[in-house]
Amino acid sequence: MISAVAASCDKESSNSPGFDRGPLLENLGVNIIVPAYDSLARRAARLEEAAIEFTETRNEQTLGKLRDAWLSAYVAFQHCGYFNFGPADNLIFNASVNTYPISRIKIDDNISSGSYDLNAISSNSAKGFAALDYLLYGENPDAENVVELFDSDDEASARRQYLLDVVEDLRARCDAVYERWSPAGDNYLGTFVSLTGNDVGSATGMLLNGAIQYCESDVRDGKIGIPLGVRSLNVPIPANCEALYAQQSILLAVESIKGLQNLYLGKGKTDGVGFDDYLTALNARHNGDALASVIASQIDLALTKIAAIPEPYSETVEQNPDPAMAAYQELQKLVVLLKADMMSALGILITYQDNDGD
Amino acid sequence: MTAISLHSRLVNALRSAWYEPTPIAPLVTFRIVFGLMMAISVVRFWANGWIREFYIEPEVHFTYYGFEWVTAPGPVGMYALFGIMLASAIGIMLGWRYRMSAALFFLSFTYVELIDKTYYLNHYYFVSLVALLLCFVPANRAFSLDMLRKPTLAAGEVPAWSVTILKLQLAIVYIYAGIAKLNAEWLLDAMPLRIWLPAQSHLPVIGGFLSTAFAAYAFSWMGALYDLTIVFFLLNARTRPWAYIAVIGFHMITWMLFPIGMFPFIMILSTLIFFSPTFHTRLLERLAAVLRLRLNTIPRPDTSNTTKILPVPRIITGFMAVFIVIQVLAPWRYLLYPGDLFWTEQGYRFSWRVMLMEKAGYVVFHVEDPITGKRWDVMPGDYLTPIQEKMMSTQPDMILQFAHFLEEKYRAEGMNDAIVRAEAYVTLNGRGSRLFIDDQVDLTQERDGFRHKKWIVDLNQ
Numbered sequence: 001m002i003s004a005v006a007a008s009c010d011k012e013s014s015n016s017p018g019f020d021r022g023p024l025l026e027n028l029g030v031n032i033i034v035p036a037y038d039s040l041a042r043r044a045a046r047l048e049e050a051a052i053e054f055t056e057t058r059n060e061q062t063l064g065k066l067r068d069a070w071l072s073a074y075v076a077f078q079h080c081g082y083f084n085f086g087p088a089d090n091l092i093f094n095a096s097v098n099t100y101p102i103s104r105i106k107i108d109d110n111i112s113s114g115s116y117d118l119n120a121i122s123s124n125s126a127k128g129f130a131a132l133d134y135l136l137y138g139e140n141p142d143a144e145n146v147v148e149l150f151d152s153d154d155e156a157s158a159r160r161q162y163l164l165d166v167v168e169d170l171r172a173r174c175d176a177v178y179e180r181w182s183p184a185g186d187n188y189l190g191t192f193v194s195l196t197g198n199d200v201g202s203a204t205g206m207l208l209n210g211a212i213q214y215c216e217s218d219v220r221d222g223k224i225g226i227p228l229g230v231r232s233l234n235v236p237i238p239a240n241c242e243a244l245y246a247q248q249s250i251l252l253a254v255e256s257i258k259g260l261q262n263l264y265l266g267k268g269k270t271d272g273v274g275f276d277d278y279l280t281a282l283n284a285r286h287n288g289d290a291l292a293s294v295i296a297s298q299i300d301l302a303l304t305k306i307a308a309i310p311e312p313y314s315e316t317v318e319q320n321p322d323p324a325m326a327a328y329q330e331l332q333k334l335v336v337l338l339k340a341d342m343m344s345a346l347g348i349l350i351t352y353q354d355n356d357g358d
Numbered sequence: 359m360t361a362i363s364l365h366s367r368l369v370n371a372l373r374s375a376w377y378e379p380t381p382i383a384p385l386v387t388f389r390i391v392f393g394l395m396m397a398i399s400v401v402r403f404w405a406n407g408w409i410r411e412f413y414i415e416p417e418v419h420f421t422y423y424g425f426e427w428v429t430a431p432g433p434v435g436m437y438a439l440f441g442i443m444l445a446s447a448i449g450i451m452l453g454w455r456y457r458m459s460a461a462l463f464f465l466s467f468t469y470v471e472l473i474d475k476t477y478y479l480n481h482y483y484f485v486s487l488v489a490l491l492l493c494f495v496p497a498n499r500a501f502s503l504d505m506l507r508k509p510t511l512a513a514g515e516v517p518a519w520s521v522t523i524l525k526l527q528l529a530i531v532y533i534y535a536g537i538a539k540l541n542a543e544w545l546l547d548a549m550p551l552r553i554w555l556p557a558q559s560h561l562p563v564i565g566g567f568l569s570t571a572f573a574a575y576a577f578s579w580m581g582a583l584y585d586l587t588i589v590f591f592l593l594n595a596r597t598r599p600w601a602y603i604a605v606i607g608f609h610m611i612t613w614m615l616f617p618i619g620m621f622p623f624i625m626i627l628s629t630l631i632f633f634s635p636t637f638h639t640r641l642l643e644r645l646a647a648v649l650r651l652r653l654n655t656i657p658r659p660d661t662s663n664t665t666k667i668l669p670v671p672r673i674i675t676g677f678m679a680v681f682i683v684i685q686v687l688a689p690w691r692y693l694l695y696p697g698d699l700f701w702t703e704q705g706y707r708f709s710w711r712v713m714l715m716e717k718a719g720y721v722v723f724h725v726e727d728p729i730t731g732k733r734w735d736v737m738p739g740d741y742l743t744p745i746q747e748k749m750m751s752t753q754p755d756m757i758l759q760f761a762h763f764l765e766e767k768y769r770a771e772g773m774n775d776a777i778v779r780a781e782a783y784v785t786l787n788g789r790g791s792r793l794f795i796d797d798q799v800d801l802t803q804e805r806d807g808f809r810h811k812k813w814i815v816d817l818n819q
Contacts, residue, residue, distance in 0.1 A: 019569065021560055196560035199617070221737070230735045233727070282556055286790030294790070336720045336783045340751075340791045344718035347557025351745045353408070354479060354619030 031268030079259035087180035137245035238314035249313035383638035393451025453502020536585030550716035719751035761801035
C-alpha cells in the first residue's frame, strides 16, 4: 500500500515536465546579473583609485597599474552588456560607458577648453572605457610618452582633470546600475524574479530580447563585423575596433562570449539553472539533436574562432581577414540559433501586438 | 424519399433561408454589438500607440500583391483614417446614417489593413468581410437613429438572407478553421500547442497541467472538434444553450493563454446571431428599458402571414453567391502550389488558418555591386521594426519585397542593378532552423505574383 502511494507520487513528480521559470530567474538574477554588476562596480572603484594615484604620482609604474585596472573593469563590463533592459535600459548604461569609436577631436577639445558636460548624451563619444583607451594608450602607447602627456605636456594638468572626470563618471554609472539592481538598493532583482510570464514585459522576455539584440549588434557586428567591413561595402574600418589603442579587441570579444556562455548555462559563482536546462526540460530539438547542446556547442565554436583571430584586430581586418570572417560566420549561426530556434522553443514573444499564430 | 421530394425540400429550405421574412431583432443585436466591439477595438488600438508604431514610424511597408497603391497617408492622414473608423463604428452601433457608416467603416478599416501585411490577422480579415456585408443588410430598420429620423424605415421583418448571410460567414470561419487543424502536425504531434502551452507554466493552478503533453493533445483535438462542429450545435435549438457555453469557454481560454486581442470577444458576441428571434426581441426590449427608450423602437414582426416571400434584388443574391463561392474556394488554393503549405505560405492567408504554427526565422541580405564585385551585408533591423522583421523573416513574399526595397534604395544612391541575395533560416513547429531561401538567387530578378516561388528551399531537402 505504502509502496503503491510512493510509486504514484514518484510517477507524478517525474511526469510533470513543467519548467518553473522562478528558479531560473532566481539563478540568473542572484548568481549572474547582480554579481556581474557588483564585480564591475568594484573594479570601477579600483580604477578610480588607480587613476587618482596616477595623477598624483605620475610614473610608468602607476600608469601600468592604471592600465591594468582599466582592462580589468573593461573585462567585467563585457559580462554586463547583455543585461540591456530594466535599469541598464533606463540609465542608457551601455551607451554611456562603452560607445566606440570615440571622437578624438571631441576629447582633445574638451581637454583644451576645459569646458564639457559629461552627462550630455553627445558626450558619450568622449567618455567611457573607449575614451580611457585613447587617454591611456593613444596614438603612441609607449609608457614614457603617455606619462609625459600627463606630467609635463602643456595640457598635462587639464588632461589629468579630464582623466579623473571620465573615470569618476564611469565609476558613478557602474555604481548606479548596481544600486538599482541590488537588494540593498532599489532591488530591481526582486522585480526581476517576480516577472515569471512569457510576454515582452516578463523577465525572460526582457532579458532575452535585450541580450540577443546585444549579441547581434554589439558583439557580432560591433566587435567583429563592422571593423571587418561587412556593413560597409566590404571596406574594413579598423578605427571601429573596440579597445583600438590598447589593442585588446579580441581579448574583450572573447570575454564577451564567455559572458554569453555563463548567461546561457546559468553559470555564475556556482553552476545553476540556465537556458540550457530550460531547453532540455522542454525537450527542444534541432534537426535530431538536443537544441540545448547545439547552442552550447555553437557558443564554444564561436569562442574558439574568435580566440583564433590575431591581435591587433585593427591590422587583422586589413591584412588577414579570413580568420575574422570565419568567426563572424560562426557568430551569425549563433544568432540564428538564439533568435529563431531558442526564442521559438521557449515561446517568448517579441512584441505586444495581437497575434493569431503566424 | 424520392429525388423529387428531396429536391423540393432543398428548394424550400433555400427559399425560407433567403426570401422569407424573418424578425429583424437578431440583425439589430448583431449591428449593435459589432459596432460597439469595433469602436472599442479602435480606441484600444489607438490607446496602445499602435497607430504610430505600426503605420507612422516604419520606414517601409509590405503591401499586398496588386495593392501596391495603398500607402500610409502620413501622421495626419493615419489619425484621420482611424477617426473615421471610430466615428463610423459608432454610427453602425447607433444605426445613424447606417449605410454610409457601414461603407465608411469597411473602406477605412480595409484600407488600413492593406497598408502592411505584417499585421495581417485572420480576425481583421473577418472584420473586413462582415463590414462589407453590413453595407448590404438592412440592419437599421429597427432600434436605430435612422428610424427616428425617417420613421417610414421601420420594419419588424427583413428578408431572411440578411441574417442567413451572417450565419454563413461565421460558419465558414469556424468550419475552415477546423479543417485547417486536420493535419498531422496538429493532430499527431500536438504542434504548435506543445510549444505554446508549456510557456504558460507560470499560470496559477493550471500552469503545471499546461506543461504536459496530455494538455497539448487535449487542447489540439478539442480545438479541432470545436471548430468543426460548433456551428451545427448553434443551429440546433436544443443544443444551442450548451453550445453557447462552449463558445464562451473556448474563446475565454484562448484569450487567457494567447495574446489574441479582441478576437475572442468579437466571436462570442457575433455568435449570438444563431439565437432565436424571440431571444433577440427580449434582449432588445430589456436594452430599451435600461436605456429608457420607447418600446416602439422595436416594431413587432407581422406574424399573420408566414409564407410570404419578400423581394430580394437579384444583384444582391448574385453578389452574395459570388462572395460565398470565393470564400469557400480560397482556402483550397494552396493545393495548386507544390511544397509544404506552412513552410512556403503560398496560399496561406485569407483561409482561417489560426494558431497553426510556431514559426521563427532570421534573415540577412547579402548585397553585391555588380560592377565592383564588392559584397556586404544588410541587416533588415536597420530599416524595419521588430515586428516587421519577425514577420518578414518567415514569409517569402515579404523577403522578396524587402530585396526589391534594397535594390531601389541602392538605385537611388546611384548603384544600378545591385544584386540582392537572402540568407534566411527558419524554424517551423520545433524543427531546427534550416535554410529557407535559395541563397544563390538574385531576388531582384524575381517578381512577386501568384506563381510558385521556385527560390524557396524545399522543407525536407
